[in-house]
Amino acid sequence: MSEAAMAGSTTQGELGTVVIGGGLAAAHCVHALREGGYTKPITLIASENEVPYERPPLSKEYLQGRKPAQELPPFTADWYVEADVDLRLGVTAESIDVSAKKVELGGPVSVAYENLVIATGCRSRLGGRNANMEGWDLPGVYTLRSLEDAKRLKEHLVSGKNLVIIGAGWIGMEVAASARAAGVEVTVITPDPVPLATAMGSEFGSHVAQLHVSNGVQCRFGTAVSGIALDPDKGLAVQTPTGDIRADFVLLAIGAVPNNELAVAAGLEIGTGVVVDEHLRSSNPDILAIGDIAEARNTALGRAIRVEHWDNAIRQGKLAAATILGRDESYDWLPYFFTDQFGLGMEYVGDRGADDEAVVRGDMTSGEFIIFWLRKGVITAAMNVNIWDVNDHLRTMIGKNIPVATLQDTDNDLMAL
Template identity: 85%
Template sequence: MSESAMTEPAAQGELGTVVIGGGLAAAHCVHSLREGGYTKPITLIASENEVPYERPPLSKEFLQGNKQAQELEPFAADWYADTDVDLRLGVTAESIDTAAKAVSLGGSAPVGYENLVIATGCRSRLGGRNANMAGWDLPGVYTLRSLEDSKKIKEQLVSGKRLVIIGAGWIGMEVAASARTAGVEVTVITPDQVPLATAMGTEFGAHVAQLHIANGVQCRFGTAVSGIASDPEKGLVVQTPTGDIPADFVLLAIGAVPNNELAVAAGLEVGTGVVVDEYLRSSDSNILAIGDIAEAYNTTLGRAMRVEHWDNAIRQGKLAAATILGRDESYDWLPYFFTDQFDLGMEYVGDRGADDDVVVRGDMAAGEFVIFWLRQGVVTAAMNVNIWDVNDHLRSMIGKNIPVSTLQDTGNDLMTL
């Protein structure tokens, strides 16, 4: 933080900014406020007993033992103390009084605010579309949303153990790769015909499926799960129409639900998430929402969207700070995310539609390629797989009309395109 931001402490009883949440978006919001010269009080309320941390490594590096818990913290605990951020860990925000501009807390006095930032993230979806899955709460059945979840799963990653993963989205497939690398016997079950089909389409999904199968993952695609049961002899069994699948432990990875309850109870406008404008302000101008829960208006794409990814959490945390600081910035960037599974590394940028045309550049069988998505000849999204230092070039191609033959020709340098 700049010296000027520390020269004048906040006055006694002065209202400032309260942030609810302990993830990446919350951490970057308070950091950007202090770095931007904000001298008013800042209170960060986190329900977990952990210094705010990033979550992508929970299914990859941390789970594999390649990163320690403290390495997940974008800013160490000392930073919050040194910059006079009131970091309240293990504290639950129970309600928001918009008239009094105060947040009620479990076990302590309410905290008043001038600006409130909701960054409560998502929780795991437990069960099917309309009801909880039978057996979801049995011992040995896990979800993965928190550091504590990852620690518990990590303890189970013993060579020879049997893991059944229900769901084939990002978390499911990343945990499958991490567990298989540890020597665990892994079975992935999904009603979809290929993994990641909704997020990335069938071309890339089929490539990921082949990668996992080649690494010994048992894949039960097109298979529904009716429930989970405990058997005295077999341990856990995952029940499917084609028979029971025994497991030593089970991961439920069937999606996430935004933690919108505080916003709903406070009377804020809520759609797929807390509805906010391009500056991340909600229907109450004193309240912002960021990260996984924010259904924010994107000025580049001309529509509202909710994005559950690392890059978006960081950027929206910084944008919320800019809005509070009175700067003229808005939500104008394209979605970006990445994954690492076995020897596959991928980066994606853009906003593909389910009906967009797919153009592959390079050899998918060789494992190094780029996929473009086009709508009426215009590039809407692009993804580089095991080809590095090109994502910025791909980002600059979004929105341009580029002939398919030009995109496919590997003789054409991506920088020039």
């Protein structure tokens, strides 16, 4: 922090844009502002002591030692200096004074704004679906949302150690694959019948389950965890109805919740996240919300959605900058995400509903296939698994009504559909 900022309020002088958050959405917002010719002051407030960085590699390349911490930021610390961005690391935004249009940082320090962008992301959900889980705060029980979390977890990835992962979503299954690559014994526990059941349905979830089992992951599907206990002699014990499972360390991967507290206290409209329009403006037109916390109106889908993925964070960061710059752009793209687990690489695009029909093109046992999801015969989403350079075309197929038999027949040229 600069000496002037530490001395007290920075409410005087030309007003500009203040961004709260230290992730991809925040980083790409300030970058796009400067690249777009924005000359007013920019302040980025990040609670972590890290230059804003990418989080998806934390569960994959970083844990596997393929991507060091210094390669995680999309823009270096030097870039923020050169771009004249006031980057305040290790600083917590305590509140937003909407009437005075300033962000309170504690004590006499505040930052005034013309436009405010909230990009505070999500935090790990601690405990079960309906109540806190006993033992979640014991030594050796971890979550994975930050680089600091990943550093602690990585220290335990030692061959022969026992890791229990509670939860079978994206982070849980990616960490399971990374841990097995390090020789760690892994057990995944979930009350769901298959991994990724809510996000992707039974067809793909069953394929992921088989992939993990074949790579030595012990899977306890349909199993609830009642708590975690610490035995001084045997280590951690994850408690289930069928008995305790011993662990040297435990990862809680049971979902995330938006960091909406600042927005709530500021009186902004809240739904599943901060409610914003197609330009990412909140119920207060001077305040935007982006990334994981934004429940944004998507013009391609005709409704509001909240998306917690890498692609969305980058694109919403750029869109927020466009809105501040006065450009007539909107949230008009379909959700996209990817994962890598063992030998499986996949890309997904669209908006799958829980009751949509899954149609598989190709042989899933071969490891190379495409899944389409249909609602009343119309394609709502598609996913390519170990088949590359087709996702852009799959994106164009969303919204089309193509017969199931045509989609399944691999003799039909995909690019002609």
